[in-house]
Amino acid sequence: MENAIKKYWPIFVLPTLAAFCVGFVYPFVQGVYLSFCKFTTIKKAHFIGLKNYAYALTDSSFWQSFEFTTLFMIISTVLINVLAFAIALALTSKIKGSNAFRTVFFMPNLIGGIVLGYIWQILLNCVLSLLEQPLLALDAKYGFIGLVILMCWQQIGYMMIIYIAGLQSIPEDYLEAAKIDGATDRQILFKIKIPNVMPSITICSFLTITNGFKLFDQNLALTGGEPAHASEMMALNIYNTFYSRSGAQWKGYGQAKAVVFCIMVILISLVQLKFTKSREVQQ
């Protein structure tokens, strides 16, 4: 059996590898190439060197969206993980109907971002209108808060499932031994549970950071970047550069921004992975 696997592994790897090359490697390489070109369609691209990057890196709207995105990423990552972990703790203690709760909390994840964005836009605008406050599209502050609420609502359930799996994999004997030694609930949480769910924390914080950074649908549907680009995140900024301007040069600018954006996402998630991995413990 093992020999067969050793012998035939290329056949098993091939479909995925082919799909990966066609669906990821090729478009990625071409995308990087296009960021050095002026083009309308990918067939008519003229190499123009670094001009696109010169524009992308000096575009103030791009850096404004970077600030907005970073702030959003930090706040949403912290909130989502803390809340998801708290709920996971609650639902792993033996309370009645915890399975039903898990299902309910997880459900928002099954709805697509665009739909959620529009539903929350209606909800939040109704609330703001009752409070006699400017609506979402008029005030970037409310747009930001709205996005955070929306993302928390959508993602907490998902992260909660991962934390629950992590918490359930902590050996009962650790907890029992701690209790016998007279550890308080607080000590058990910080000295035993959290160090033991570090792998889950690594996964969850990776997912929330990248999701927060790459957020597009919810941003498009909830605020559309209004007012005047003030609530525009990086992905939407790139999209707008690409499609809402006229003239051939904009596609190249958008492409250059996208490459810069991609590098940022990779760097940030690498740093985060290194940081949380170093805190994982061996069971």
Next chain:
Amino acid sequence: MKKRILAMILASTMVLGLTACGGAASTDTAAAPAATEEAADEAEVADEAEEVEAPAASGEGQVYYLNFKPEADEAWQAIAKSYTDQTGVPVTVVTAASGTYEETLSAEIVKDEAPTLFQVNGPVGLANWADYCYDLNGSSLYNELTSDSFALKDGDAVAGIAYVIESYGLITNTKLLGEAGYTTDDIKSFEDLKKVAEDITARSAELGFSAFTSAGMDGSSDWRFKTHLANLPLYFEYKADGVDSKTEITGSYLDNYKNIWDLYINNATCSPKDLASKTGDDAENEFAEGKSVFFQNGSWEYANLINKGMTDDELAMIPIYVGAGDEANQGLCTGTENYWCVNSEASEEDIQATIDFLTWMVTSAEGTQMLSDTIGVIPFKNAADTTNLFVLNDRAYTAAGKTPVSWNFTTMPSEEWKNGVGSALTAYAAGTGEWDAVVSAFVDEWAAEYALK
């Protein structure tokens, strides 16, 4: 221990699989072209099958139309089939999902089986696609146009052919206007309009309706103001200077723009603060349900209003008066932003097949009937007549010697510019921004956007 880790990995992959379903919306934009791709592939299969049956047709090229108007998709599919049955020339019609035309076209045009026929929305749209536009000068299609002004020129070349002429203005509920004690004859200028609107507002509790529908600034409705209404100050400025486009504007008629905008937002069915979230459907429903007298929209809205139970005898379209120019002789805003372009990269046979197909569309009884019924007035010599009341209104104004306001918004520099004006208008209406911001978005950004070209 290993088992536990495995369980955890399993659990998280399961969850991942689930969210992959939930995350489907994020791939929506990509899915649209993919779907059309499938449709195109299917059609190709069909084409090949036909070619086998009718080998004569294969030498005559084929037509692939990337349609812009989703509402006309069914009619296009039917007419394409009918044309294929009659001539044996395969015609594929694929419709881009609403609001994704530019994206779909970018993806489709680089394929081996690229669209032979697509559309642009005027000179600004043409800037992106000029490389792909076949020169239609002297073609049988071009010769069918009733006027040269319906051709979109790129230098001397005819890059696009306008295929529908539309009008917009203030759609008026004449029954309600009568209840308020006025007729459309009482409104001949901005002063009249203001007087009537403010009188209706003053008595709205007693009358039970408002003057204007909500001027919604949601994405489904904001084009009525940031594009169509903004055309009026632009038109008067161009007219005063005797030009038809400018790279820098002075905004000399922006006070008029402010006046009409103030009138809209202060005499509407809702508070100006709520406009940011009001949609196009909201306005349409308010109007169809008799909650307001005036509704700024165009001839394309006729079918929707009739479907909602309104009748010809309670509808009329009147010009949007802004207190500029010769108001006594002002007509509706009439023009086009839909131009057919033939893909210059397609093979000789396909280009010829496409031109033949379009010529048939605008000359045959079947083709012109379909265009007139589902699209509107077409600027071709053999056009079938229309039953669209607003188009008839436009014709009556022109016959009475009024000058239609031309569509100059096709020269607006970019979507970005329109969005900026829209944001500023919304903020001004809600009181979170000043009118100066609108002026700056209009005038300064115009020059800035043109400077970037």
